[in-house]
Amino acid sequence: MTNRQKCVLAYSGGLDTSVAIRWMTETLGFDVVALSIDLGEAKDLRAVQERALRTGAVAAYVVDARRLFVENFAFPSLMAEALYEGVYPLATALGRPLIAKLLVDLAREEGASAVAHGCTGKGNDQVRFDVAVAALAPELQVVAPVRDWDMGRPDELRYAAEHGIEVPVTAESPYSVDANLWGRSIEAGALEDPWQEPPPDVFAWTADAAEAPARGAQAEIRLEHGVPVAVDGEALAPDALVERLNELGGAHGVGRIDHVENRLVGIKSREVYEAPAAAILFAAHAALETLTLSRDVMRFKRIVADEWARLVYEGLWFSALRHDLWAFVRSTQEFVTGDVRLRLQRGAIRVVGRKAPESLYRHDLATYDRAQDRFSHDAARGFIELFGLPLRTQTSVQGALGEAARRLLPERLERLEAPRG
Ligand code: ARG
Helix, strand or coil: CCCCCEEEEECCCCHHHHHHHHHHHHCCCCEEEEEEEECCCCCCHHHHHHHHHHHCCCEEEEEECHHHHHHHHHHHHHHHCCCECCCECCHHHHHHHHHHHHHHHHHHHHCCCEEECCCCCCCCHHHHHHHHHHHHCCCCEEECHHHHCCCCHHHHHHHHHHCCCCCCCCCCCCCEEEEECCEEEEECHHHHCCCCCCCHHHCCCCCCHHHCCCCCEEEEEEEECCEEEEECCEECCHHHHHHHHHHHHHHCCCCEEEEEEECCCCCEEEEEEECHHHHHHHHHHHHHHHHHCCHHHHHHHHHHHHHHHHHHHCCCCCCHHHHHHHHHHHHHCCCCCEEEEEEEECCEEEEEEEECCCCCCCHHHHCCCCCCCCCCHHHHHHHHHHHCHHHHHHHHHHCCCCHHHCCCCCCCCCCCCCCCC
16 A cells, blocks of 8 residues: 555556656656546557556556447537537547546546646647546646656657557557547648648548549438437437448548637647548438527527537536536427438538428428418518518618619610510
8 A cells, every 4th residue: 555646547548648657656656547438439448458557557447438428428519519610520629528527536436636638738638628627626636747747759758668668559640639439630740731631641530532432322310309319210329320420421431621720729720530420410410400490599509509619619518608508409409300311422411301290391381382382472572561671761761882782784785676566
């Protein structure tokens, strides 16, 4: 038994967190407990767990959190239709609060006084971890060894060699990658030049659209109260459903995103994402909402989506506002039940059909078939009279405003007269 304080480290098995185990033990005097969390990154966590112990952790845990992640973080965000800056489905950002929560839970279980993560001092993730842990467990210290030590990669490799720390055998990648079921993010290397097209080696989940099968594929997604529950008639658990669509979408090259993003820490960075399942599900979910939500709810919900995305991106998952927005979002999903048919083809996702038992689409109101039409054409006249009233009032007093209100016809008009008979 030691009297040393314990620290629970989110351990990925990579170089940074491996060096961190030893560095926190030797330099900070912690007993390090490693926690490796499976969010669907598809790596051998048993091997990672064993490596943690060989590297000097006093204990090592592995947790499969895939279901928790999809059910409680990814799908609620889908229901909100939240995309950061209109494009990023927030995969990494959604994983952080869950990891923070699991670190806190284990720290309490183990009687630890601190938790640790391997984030650098330049990204969003450090903010998300620090803020989330402080919100959940203000009594815990948050240690960020990679942010605090003054080592570059060569220094870390030297440190590893000197301390007999095995360096993970993964081929050295020029990119910084983070992945979970909801998406894969790639940054750095050649991507740091925003003018440079992403080289093919950036992508691991998605086929090049040009090489995807020309015929494409069709998929039918069933949603219940906003939650995806089946693909092509087969009921699937949340994590299995997302896995299925990542594979299907990946094969057809959908879900690639190339974005220059505004980071929370004030810099712009060029990010490439692969998120086939998220791309498909966002398209399907939005299509079902076009049938089942009123125009006003849809309009207001877009504002909420933006706020939700910002809060998640900024690490404020556990904030009162995010919680309150969830009450709104969940309430909007009451009738978002139905089926959406999509075509995936060479990088494109097209919604080609949608139906819902509580659809607000009324054929008898929409049809151009006179025999079936129940829409009141007479009422349209009165509606337009009043709808146009403020505009007529304004232009009659102040004139029609703007460039286009001037004469737009050419000076010389070519005029043909009807022949006199
Ligand atoms: N820019 C994204 C975010 O802040 C992804 C960051 C993931 N980290 C990485 N090393 N690629 O959520």
